[in-house]
Amino acid sequence: MVKHILKRLVLLLPTILGVVTLVFFMIALAPGDPARVMLGERANAAQIAQLRAELGLDEPLIKQYGLYLSRVVRFDLGKSITSGQQVAEEIGKLFPATIELAFMAMIFASVLGILLGVTSAIKRNTWVDYTTMGGALFGVSMPVFWLGLVLIMIFSVWLDLLPTGGRMNIRYYFTPITNFYVIDGLILLFKEGTAKYLVSAIQHLILPTIALGTIPLAIIARTTRSSMLEVLQQDYIKTARSAGIREKRVIYRYALRNALLPVITVIGIQFGLLLSGAILTETVFSWPGIGKWLYVAIGARDYPSVQGGIIFISVFFVLINLVVDILYSVVNPKIRLQ
């Protein structure tokens, strides 16, 4: 098992190298002069020459690539053109917000999706099943930004129940500790005995979580349903029933444990895809995370930031895959015991 994990970790390196290479050449080989593109139409020749020198664009391509690699290895992703800050530092400050939202959305989507999928499967071809699967179809076809706006309209504007955006009530003059606000809220709950930060953090998370989690929720529910239906046909389910195991246990232990195998894979893929959804969600909900930052960077043609953001997201994606892989082998003894 440990060996398996170590092997997978080593295998990550070429994948990440591939991503970095791709990101580098994507920008380097993009049509037009990056310096001109970055500075816009009205820049003069001297300004462009200066930026080209700064960015090392006059060196041969292969040397640029080598330099880029050696910097990335040291977590040096260059300076943002718009803010002048180190890209790696900016990412370091912003990623907790994104991760927090992504995790919430995934927990929301996985727990509810599996529950709905199982219920649909055992109540198959009843109105419960039709309603759930109809809802799931509606869920996958809904654009994230539109859903976000509808949620804001209903819950913030009309009902005035939840905030329209941000991560924390601004009147709290809150200084983050870990930058994961839920964790910060918990820390403060224990240290200062006040729950208001935690409550506010959660209130701010609810709508973006739903907006971001709805598509994965729908996909997970549908995968769970079909996987469950297949597993429930298996002989070993009949065996468990014939031995008098209670129906609840047959479903939630004997069947679900097997049905989860494909679901875990789907959860992993959805988690990775979530980050692209995060760009839209963060923009709609003014969520100060990587997504919104990347959206701004793309608009400003801030190439170092875009490159850094893509590398970060890709590494995140690859790591999620690793976790999925490990989870998969925990659930499936055939792989674990190889």
Add this chain to the structure above:
Amino acid sequence: METVKQETLLEIDNLNFSFKTQRGLVRAVRDLSITIKKGETLTLVGESGCGKSVTAHAINQLNPMPPGRVDSGRILFNGIDLLQLKKGEIEKMRGTQISMIFQEPMTALNPVFTVGSQIADVFMTHQGMGKDEAMARAVELFHLVKIPAPERRIHAYPHQLSGGMRQRAMIAMALASPEPGLMIADEPTTALDVTIQAQILDLLGDLKQQIDMSILLITHDMGVVAEMADRVVVMYAGRKVEESDVNSIFNDPRHPYTLGLLNSLPSNPKYKQAKRLEAITGTVPDLLTIGDGCPFANRCAYATDICRSSFPSMSEINKDHSVWCHNHESVKREKAQ
């Protein structure tokens, strides 16, 4: 067999079971009556699709319902009609008084749990044991079904065991019941190779000596019948066509279909005499379009007009042997020649 006044354990009384499918109503079991006495091994024989498993699953209600449906009949177990029980009540019967072994040891055990924990779960469900005690009991059962190195094997996953071992583990699981009354074994050896088959049958025979239980053994192999059965019920296309104690049916088979089954036994030259019966030709009728006549008529060398229009009533050959065939006398005459 000689104990005439044995108590009845299970009585299936005029069972009709059908499946509602997209193509129409499949009448999988028709007017079937079977009685199993305490301590008896009854074998249910017949070719694929004749309704053996549906019959067995009707007992502990494992047929999918819907599409399955009991049209009529009763299934009395120790005098209680199982078909009248509520869902929770039948759940309690399963694994306590009625247990089951399946055909495919490959697929009948859950791949993501160790065999030991699956058996322990049965103990924990029915007898409220803790995990450790249940595991200890599972080890005992592994001893009983002669699995070598049980302390180690108990922690194996199904895919780590051979087919024979898996079937032994299945049997152990079926024995994890507090008061084994009826063990239903649905073709327990069909998927195994010949030497392992013999071992598993021996094991079942041994266990029956040690544990006071009845066995409903489903098979399509007359060799298995000869080895295991006290009594035999032959089914064809959902109907019972012959019923007998094991000696009488081998000595004096009366249904042309039974005769065909015996003829296909390689080790039985005795039945080779009736040349035209060596192999059963033709195919099983479609249960959807089957009429009211004898379902075997279209393949039967003895068939006469009446066979196609009405299903025969029972003819008693002797007190332990009955047949449902219009022409069973001709079967007897031909064999005598």
